[in-house]
Structures are given as C-alpha cells and as structure tokens.
Amino acid sequence: MPAVKRATHAFVLISLTGVACLLSPAVAYADKTPPGGGGIGASGNSTPGGTLSATAGGVVYDHSKNGSGSAVGPLTPVGNWTPPACWYAPKYSPAEFKAYVEPIWNADSTGSSWDASQRDRYVNGKPYTNFNLNKADKGYWWDSYVDKSFPPGWDACNKPYFWVDKGAPPPADVPEAITPEILAKLAYAEIRVPATQVTLKPDGATKVNLPTWAWLDKSDFHPVSVTASVPALNISATTTATPASLKLDPGTADATLFPASGECPINADGSIGTPYEAGSADKTPPCGVTYRRATNGTPYTLKATVTWKIRWTGTGNGGDDLPDGTFGQNQQVTVQEIQAVNR
Structure with a gap:
C-alpha cells in the first residue's frame, strides 16, 4: 500500500465492506x-x-519468439549489469x-x-x-x-x-519513468535461451590423445527475442539475443583445447564448430578437445558455455547494445586409455 509505505511503514488494519483486512506496507x-x-x-x-x-x-x-521448452534458461549478464x-x-x-x-x-x-x-x-x-x-x-x-x-x-x-x-x-x-530503453532492459531479464548440449564425436566415450570434435548446429541454435511494451503509452522495445561463440572448459588441466583459447567462434551459416566426418580422426578439429589422461571411474565434466550478443530496438528508432549474456551446460565425458586409433 504505497500511501502507507511512504509514511511510517506501519501495518494498517482497515475495514472494507464490513471485512477487516490487515494491509502491510506494500510495493x-x-x-x-x-x-x-x-x-x-x-x-x-x-x-x-x-x-x-x-x-x-x-x-x-x-514471449512468442523466446526460447521455449524444458531445456532453456536465463542469461547471466557479463559484468555487474542488472535489469532495472x-x-x-x-x-x-x-x-x-x-x-x-x-x-x-x-x-x-x-x-x-x-x-x-x-x-x-x-x-x-x-x-x-x-x-x-x-x-x-x-x-x-x-x-x-x-x-x-x-x-x-x-x-x-x-x-x-x-x-x-x-x-x-x-x-x-x-x-526511472518507463522508457523504451527501460523496457529493453526488462525484456533482457525475460529472455530464455536453449541449453548448450554440444554434439561430441566420439560420443559416449573418447580416447586418450584422440581429438574430440564439438559443434552446435545452426538449426538448434538461433536468435531469440522478447518484446516489452506499455500499450497505454504506445511504447515498446524488443531485445534480441544472438549466439556469438562457444567456450569449452574440459574439466581437467590434462587436456588440449581447439582453438587454444577454448573459444569457438560462430560460423557464417550460424553454426558453431564443424561436424566430424569419417576419416578425420587424426585431424585437428576447429572446435574441440583432446584429453591427455583417462578418467578413473569418475567422468570429466565438460562445460560448454555460449556467449550471446544482446541488442535492442524500440519506439522512436531507439536501440543499442546491452551487455553480453552467457548460458552454459555441463556434460559428462569418459576418457579411455587406448593408444591405438583404428581408421
């Protein structure tokens, strides 16, 4: 109850239509x-x-153009940025x-x-x-x-x-009066992006010193957006998240990443990485990892985190970039001690 919270923050007991109601200082x-x-x-x-x-x-x-389904989640803004x-x-x-x-x-x-x-x-x-x-x-x-x-x-x-x-x-x-820019920031908090379940080859279990290829198909990974509006004021803003890169963390220091930074850029067609093709077992993947030590009962936890570029457009030709957001997912990888590779 704003009239009360701005005075004493006290609780108020009033009677409406004969019923006593306890009203707390509300927001x-x-x-x-x-x-x-x-x-x-x-x-x-x-x-x-x-x-x-x-x-x-x-x-x-x-939310009609937002990510949907059970395997989606909110973005974590890069830096100390928070919505209004x-x-x-x-x-x-x-x-x-x-x-x-x-x-x-x-x-x-x-x-x-x-x-x-x-x-x-x-x-x-x-x-x-x-x-x-x-x-x-x-x-x-x-x-x-x-x-x-x-x-x-x-x-x-x-x-x-x-x-x-x-x-x-x-x-x-x-x-703090509502504007298209504030709407854009509120829409940012509503964005949901798909989980980063990368495709690995070999899948299931890989081998020591054998390159493991990793990729994300463009059909599974695409921009999402949320539009926020105040119809009473005829203003709106759309915030769009576009996948930009994939960061791999192998879960152990005994591994070599490709590229060395572990940051796999997005391709021109919107995909990330390159699908494995037969005969490429001894080639260096554009996005992937080679494990140097076998697992011993406990799989390694590979974390795949996608960075999303955020931009908004709104009423009055407004628009600008907002801080990048990230969303990641863990995958279990078993590495076996087999030195020979059959082609």
Missing part, C-alpha cells in the same frame, strides 16, 4: 495485479466507470485511484496529519483537485513498480503518486 510488484484489482491493461482504454484492465506493472511481454530494480509507469485512472486511496484515509490508521496531507495533495488542489476526475480519459496516475526478484518492502522508487497527461512526458525529476 507494486511487476508480477502482481495492483491492489484493488485495477491498473493499466493491454488496451489502455478506460471503461465507462473509469477503471482500466489490470496487467503486470503496466508492462506487457511478448524499479520503475514508474501508469497505474490508475482517476476513478480507480479515488476508489483505492479513500478507504485507506477513512480508516484513520495512518494518522490524521498524514491523511490530511494526502487529501490536500490529491483532493484540495495542492496541487491536484478531486483526484483529477475532471480529466478522466486524459491521463493516468503513475506509481512505482519493483522487480519481482527484489525482497518485499524494498523500494528505491519512493516518490508519491503523480499525474501525467496522455501524450505528455513524465516529470523531469523521475529518471
């Missing part, structure tokens, strides 16, 4: 419907009663805002002084008058939203509710 979380069942929805259009359909944080996600912790976006129509805050004030549990200051601000013209009911369908009340990964009660965006006319920019002193 508008991105994955929850706004308190009172309202908020900005996909259409952004007011009903005759002035209520807007609800959605998460005013942000709508299109909180942001401001449209939340209430005038009628909906009035219906939400008046019961809080009438409960007289936040203190008469606080309640009076709120009535002055939103009802008595200091600076807003009567919840801006005379401006129905001409704008929205904005509030903060906190990323769902942050703990309850955390809120660095702690400005009071503010009004923004449709088509007008938010106040200049609100740097």
Whole structure:
C-alpha cells in the first residue's frame, strides 16, 4: 500500500465492506495485479466507470519468439549489469485511484496529519483537485513498480503518486519513468535461451590423445527475442539475443583445447564448430578437445558455455547494445586409455 509505505511503514488494519483486512506496507510488484484489482491493461482504454484492465506493472511481454521448452534458461549478464530494480509507469485512472486511496484515509490508521496531507495533495488542489476526475480519459496516475526478484518492502522508487497527461512526458525529476530503453532492459531479464548440449564425436566415450570434435548446429541454435511494451503509452522495445561463440572448459588441466583459447567462434551459416566426418580422426578439429589422461571411474565434466550478443530496438528508432549474456551446460565425458586409433 504505497500511501502507507511512504509514511511510517506501519501495518494498517482497515475495514472494507464490513471485512477487516490487515494491509502491510506494500510495493507494486511487476508480477502482481495492483491492489484493488485495477491498473493499466493491454488496451489502455478506460471503461465507462473509469477503471482500466489490470496487467503486470503496466508492462506487457511478448514471449512468442523466446526460447521455449524444458531445456532453456536465463542469461547471466557479463559484468555487474542488472535489469532495472524499479520503475514508474501508469497505474490508475482517476476513478480507480479515488476508489483505492479513500478507504485507506477513512480508516484513520495512518494518522490524521498524514491523511490530511494526502487529501490536500490529491483532493484540495495542492496541487491536484478531486483526484483529477475532471480529466478522466486524459491521463493516468503513475506509481512505482519493483522487480519481482527484489525482497518485499524494498523500494528505491519512493516518490508519491503523480499525474501525467496522455501524450505528455513524465516529470523531469523521475529518471526511472518507463522508457523504451527501460523496457529493453526488462525484456533482457525475460529472455530464455536453449541449453548448450554440444554434439561430441566420439560420443559416449573418447580416447586418450584422440581429438574430440564439438559443434552446435545452426538449426538448434538461433536468435531469440522478447518484446516489452506499455500499450497505454504506445511504447515498446524488443531485445534480441544472438549466439556469438562457444567456450569449452574440459574439466581437467590434462587436456588440449581447439582453438587454444577454448573459444569457438560462430560460423557464417550460424553454426558453431564443424561436424566430424569419417576419416578425420587424426585431424585437428576447429572446435574441440583432446584429453591427455583417462578418467578413473569418475567422468570429466565438460562445460560448454555460449556467449550471446544482446541488442535492442524500440519506439522512436531507439536501440543499442546491452551487455553480453552467457548460458552454459555441463556434460559428462569418459576418457579411455587406448593408444591405438583404428581408421
């Protein structure tokens, strides 16, 4: 309940329609419907009663071009970069805002002084008058939203509710106000990429001093994207992750990587590495590993990590690179002590 959290962070006991409810100092979380069942929805259009359909944080996600299935996971950004912790976006129509805050004030549990200051601000013209009911369908009340990964009660965006006319920019002193760039960063956190189960040859078990070829087919590895939008503001951004390279970690120091860095670049056709062909057993693979010591009951853990290049495009010809992301998977490799190689 934002009106309370910005005052004392106290718990509030109020009665709505005859039922006593304990309201804690709440935060508008991105994955929850706004308190009172309202908020900005996909259409952004007011009903005759002035209520807007609800959605998460005013942000709508299109995951139709994202990675899918059980073998997908989120990217780990390279460096200390993280998606936005909180942001401001449209939340209430005038009628909906009035219906939400008046019961809080009438409960007289936040203190008469606080309640009076709120009535002055939103009802008595200091600076807003009567919840801006005379401006129905001409704008929205904005509030903060906190990323769902942050703990309850955390809120660095702690400005009071503010009004923004449709088509007008938010106040200049609100740097966290939703923009296409912020949408792009939120979409980054929604991206899911396929697991990096590389094809190995020999598969199952390889041999000491025998090159093991590794590759990823382009049909299994392709760009994915997520689009985030705020329909009420007619803004959107699409964040795209494109596979760029494969990094091999053999799981032991007794191994030689190809190339020596273990970094296998992406090929022109979108694949990584080269599939093994008969007769290539003694050739050097463009992407692979040669183990120099056999396993002794416990397989080596080969980790294959793909680096993804991230770029966004959005409303108003916006766009730029975002930090690379990585996603890896472990594979068990058994190495047998057989010196001879049959061709």
